[in-house]
Amino acid sequence: MSVSLLEIAQLRELEEKYARILGPDVLMQRAGKAAAEYIRELHPETCTVTVICGPGNNGGDGYVCAKILSELGYQVSVVNVGGKTPKTEQAKEALAAWEATGATIYTDPYDTPKAQIVVDALFGIGQTRALVGEYLDAAMWFNERRALHVSLDIPTGLDSQTGNWVGGRAGCRADATITFLSGKPGLYTSIGKDACGEVQVENLGISIPLTKINLTEVKDFKHVCASRTKNTSKADYGRVGVIGGGKGTVGAALIAARSALYMGAGRVYVELVEEKMDLDPSVPELMFRDKLDLSEMDAVVIGCGLGFSEKAKARFIECLQSDAALVIDADALTMVAGDEELLSLVTHRRAHTVITPHNAEAARILGYPLEEITADRLNRALDLSVLTGAVTVLKGAGTIVCQRSSISWINPTGTPALATAGSGDTLSGMIAAMFAQRYELMDCVLSAVYLHGLAAEGCDSGILASDIAPTAAEFLQALRDSYREHFHPLRERTDPVSWED
Numbered sequence: 001m002s003v004s005l006l007e008i009a010q011l012r013e014l015e016e017k018y019a020r021i022l023g024p025d026v027l028m029q030r031a032g033k034a035a036a037e038y039i040r041e042l043h044p045e046t047c048t049v050t051v052i053c054g055p056g057n058n059g060g061d062g063y064v065c066a067k068i069l070s071e072l073g074y075q076v077s078v079v080n081v082g083g084k085t086p087k088t089e090q091a092k093e094a095l096a097a098w099e100a101t102g103a104t105i106y107t108d109p110y111d112t113p114k115a116q117i118v119v120d121a122l123f124g125i126g127q128t129r130a131l132v133g134e135y136l137d138a139a140m141w142f143n144e145r146r147a148l149h150v151s152l153d154i155p156t157g158l159d160s161q162t163g164n165w166v167g168g169r170a171g172c173r174a175d176a177t178i179t180f181l182s183g184k185p186g187l188y189t190s191i192g193k194d195a196c197g198e199v200q201v202e203n204l205g206i207s208i209p210l211t212k213i214n215l216t217e218v219k220d221f222k223h224v225c226a227s228r229t230k231n232t233s234k235a236d237y238g239r240v241g242v243i244g245g246g247k248g249t250v251g252a253a254l255i256a257a258r259s260a261l262y263m264g265a266g267r268v269y270v271e272l273v274e275e276k277m278d279l280d281p282s283v284p285e286l287m288f289r290d291k292l293d294l295s296e297m298d299a300v301v302i303g304c305g306l307g308f309s310e311k312a313k314a315r316f317i318e319c320l321q322s323d324a325a326l327v328i329d330a331d332a333l334t335m336v337a338g339d340e341e342l343l344s345l346v347t348h349r350r351a352h353t354v355i356t357p358h359n360a361e362a363a364r365i366l367g368y369p370l371e372e373i374t375a376d377r378l379n380r381a382l383d384l385s386v387l388t389g390a391v392t393v394l395k396g397a398g399t400i401v402c403q404r405s406s407i408s409w410i411n412p413t414g415t416p417a418l419a420t421a422g423s424g425d426t427l428s429g430m431i432a433a434m435f436a437q438r439y440e441l442m443d444c445v446l447s448a449v450y451l452h453g454l455a456a457e458g459c460d461s462g463i464l465a466s467d468i469a470p471t472a473a474e475f476l477q478a479l480r481d482s483y484r485e486h487f488h489p490l491r492e493r494t495d496p497v498s499w500e501d
């Protein structure tokens with residue numbers, strides 16, 4: 001099962017339920033304690049800490065955390081930013097408990113002594129409007145410190161749903177975020193990827209319900225991680241066809257095709273609509289056809305470097321009418337934008353269909369300005385799946401995978417090293433390879449997206465698109481080794497991945 005990411009309404013519901021069951025302040029006490037323990041893990045040696053607290057329950061968490069850290073021997077300064085009375089009873093009590101220690105309460109962080117750790121407890125999921133005044137100043141103070149920056153629940157200013165800044169106003173940037181009850185979608189996509197630093201989820205001893213938004217984990221595609229049976233041949237791993245080859249962009253189809261081979265497709269064929277090639281000397285395993293017999297293909301990738309010629313469009317229509325699993329990428333996506341006939345063919349497909357737009361392609365298909373996509377990538381991915389009936393892979397930092405049933409996954413892997421020409425083509429080839437090997441629909445998509453991202457972990461740049469699939473294949477092998485080890489009846493369980501549900 002995936003890791004659930006809860007939306008605000010679901011978090012509020014849980015909060016109310018457990019306030020009734022456990023008492024109103026128990027979750028805040030647990031959150032503050034978990035935060036203090038997390039900070040101790042990050043910096044076991046006692047040191048100077050400044051906690052900046054806002055007017056709501058996030059601030060309450062901050063007061064509880066401050067008191068526990070102080071009891072652990074850290075030298076803690078606390079700021080009640082703006083000096084107002086907290087808005088909730090629990091937060092008032094938490095402030096009173098800190099005051100009872102006799103420590104100074106600051107109202108302006110600039111008055112506090114220098115600290116090695118700064119803790120952001122300004123706002124959490126209750127922030128509804130852009131930061132202004134003393135709160136904005138406090139967030140700027142936080143960012144300016146040369147210290148370890150820790151945010152409680154979410155970095156102040158971040159929209160926990162979309163991963164954008166509330167009201168477009170930048171807030172706190174943390175090195176580490178401890179988030180309570182469950183992960184939230186905004187921590188794992190868009191600006192959230194930068195603002196949170198390392199994310200630690202602390203469920204506060206509460207059982208978290210399954211939800212429609214998940215963070216992908218390896219267990220979500222464990223069937224792909226099972227070893228192949230030995231008595232097999234290439235016929236068991238299917239045929240992938242890649243159709244591209246617009247003038248000057250042959251490479252895109254070759255990259256996709258090569259990736260499909262690395263990810264285990266039995267045979268891979270290439271059809272170039274405008275160009276002619278019989279052999280790719282760097283990948284002689286690829287086979288070239290003037291026109292693929294679509295009925296022989298298990299999976300087809302169309303769009304990578306395809307161009308927009310009449311011939312390309314006619315071929316796209318034939319693919320849409322075929323029974324092959326189809327990955328629609330790049331130029332084919334642009335063709336669909338504003339073309340009712342093509343869109344209708346997409347929606348009427350019976351075989352598996354995946355669309356892999358980046359934000360700009362998503363904007364074209366939906367007919368929205370780009371900003372409306374980036375403002376809420378999760379909901380726009382859902383719009384795309386509803387419009388097309390296809391599984392949507394909305395690419396970018398925190399790629400979103402979404403089904404029409406409105407179940408979504410945010411992919412946790414990937415780095416800016418993937419922001420290089422051709423890496424999307426690689427992903428399309430990888431997805432098609434999984435289809436050719438006849439895994440279940442979501443196993444195919446989630447595994448390809450996850451492994452594609454994993455291949456770039458630890459790098460900011462310096463990766464060529466054609467290097468991604470070979471590295472992803474190595475990671476897949478490591479997962480298969482771990483899986484086999486785990487389920488081997490005679491071996492000790494030492495593998496790092498937990499495979500049980």
Ligand SMILES: NC(=O)C1=CN([C@@H]2O[C@H](COP(=O)(O)OP(=O)(O)OC[C@H]3O[C@@H](n4cnc5c(N)ncnc54)[C@H](O)[C@@H]3O)[C@@H](O)[C@H]2O)[C@@H](O)CC1
Binds near residue numbers: 014016124128131152
């Ligand atoms: N959901 C839960 O079950 C738990 C929540 N806890 C904490 O409680 C937080 C949520 O608490 P709250 O609902 O009090 O929310 P916040 O602490 O985020 O504060 C919201 C308050 O600030 C006001 N506000 C919003 N934006 C503002 C702005 N830009 N300038 C000034 N005021 C603004 C709101 O009107 C509201 O009164 C969570 O993020 C978490 O830290 C934890 O204590 C433990 C459990």
Ligand SMILES: Nc1ncnc2c1ncn2[C@@H]1O[C@H](COP(=O)(O)OP(=O)(O)O)[C@@H](O)[C@H]1O
Binds near residue numbers: 425
């Ligand atoms: N900053 C980033 N962090 C994580 N993944 C990224 C980042 N930038 C790009 N990617 C990934 O790289 C790929 C780029 O695809 P795309 O934009 O279609 O490139 P191309 O058209 O050159 O093939 C996508 O899988 C996307 O999710």
Ligand SMILES: [K+]
Binds near residue numbers: 153
């Ligand atoms: K916060």
